[in-house]
Amino acid sequence: MATAVTPEAVEKVVFDALPQFGADPSDITREATFEDLDVDSLDLAELSQIIEDEFGVQLKGDDVGKIKTVGDAIDLVVSRAG
């Protein structure tokens, strides 16, 4: 059973996942850009996998291409679940 999609739940999963891609935990905020965090398209493919696993929300390549900040990613997941 997938976890209920709330902004708080998604934020927690995303914030928890980013350090494994090398992002410094102290730099991770909703406003931080993936570029600043040195999180690239391969990392986002992994993040998409984690999100789908956790929330059952699938992110397509086009979606991922548009997001710039951590907040964008969280909002996208929440909107897709709605």
Place this chain on the structure above:
Amino acid sequence: MKREVAITGLGAVSPLGVGARTLHERWTAGQSGIQDGEGAASEFEPTEFLTKKEVRRADRFTQFALVASDEALREAGWEGEKPYPAERIGCIIGTGIGGIGTLTHNHQVLLEEGAKKVSPLAIPLMMGNAGAGAVSMRHGLRGPSYATLSACAAGAHSIGDSVRLIEHGDADAVVTGGSEAALVPLARAAFAALDALSDTGISRPFDVRRDGFVMGEGAAVLVLEDAEQARARGANILGYVRGYGASSDAYHLTAPEKDGGGAIEAMRSALADAGLQPEDIVYVNAHGTSTPLNDRAETQAIKTVLGDHAHEIPVSSTKSAIGHLLGAAGSVEAVATLLALRDRIAPPTLGHEEPEEGLDLDYVPGKARPLEIDGKRAIAMSNAFGFGGHNAVLLLEAA
């Protein structure tokens, strides 16, 4: 006239430790990197050299190549700005198998957790050219870049191809070598099924008791440059690649021809390429796998090519100290050969005690000794032969 190719940097990760000099010093001191029947690069800790992200983004075979490349470029004085335009520097890194650890791990994930759990990094990490791609990216090398994939000859083919790129003018310098990290259960089982691995777990090339090779892992990287430009920039030239010869057996997928087959042609081509005679060779770094078939066929091939001179020079096998590094072997052994030549040392074939009839060359049993070159140039032959019948031979000269 062909452009001369200089060697200006060396790097290695091997079962004897991290570093080209570590490999050279420990081998010539008679130390073995083989434990429990395997040559693991157990002193290698990736996070000592790479960031957490770099480690995640690289299969173990690529990690070895990255670390060896850092060492080689450092020695070449290439830290910071490169001495050539980026598009004039190539990068060829060979491998026998590529990221087999990544492959088997993800296959297990597929079977146990399903297709959706397979990592998006699986392909970019396992592909055989991942090492070449990663080294090229790390150092901003934008000339020709690819992997050679010719089993246990890959690490010599990569150097040979790199020499040709420089000679032909496609590149002014090439960062080249070979890498392998195949100490995984599938590779062990598969080589064992072929009856290629030593049951005793002992690598003792040319000894009558030899019973197969011992698997090892590691990498070596060399910086090759157009010698004229290397001299012009005041580089410290360690040596030269004088000749390269490659051939195929077209005979059997895994076995050499008894009389030496295509290996003879590769050695002759290398001599012709260098414009050298058999008498010019002062040392042979043999492929010497410790398999019954290779060591007999290779001995025969060396005798056929070098004639009586074969009996007058040392012939030894690095695999006696580190095992068989498969696609890395040709490069690691080229590095070990050049450093031995520079120090005028004939490195030993460790564990060689009981000769076999017909295997009567000077294999430098057990212990290194001074390499007598009697005023000659310090030129050695380094052999690499691979499953598939691929043969690659390099002639190296110490500066």
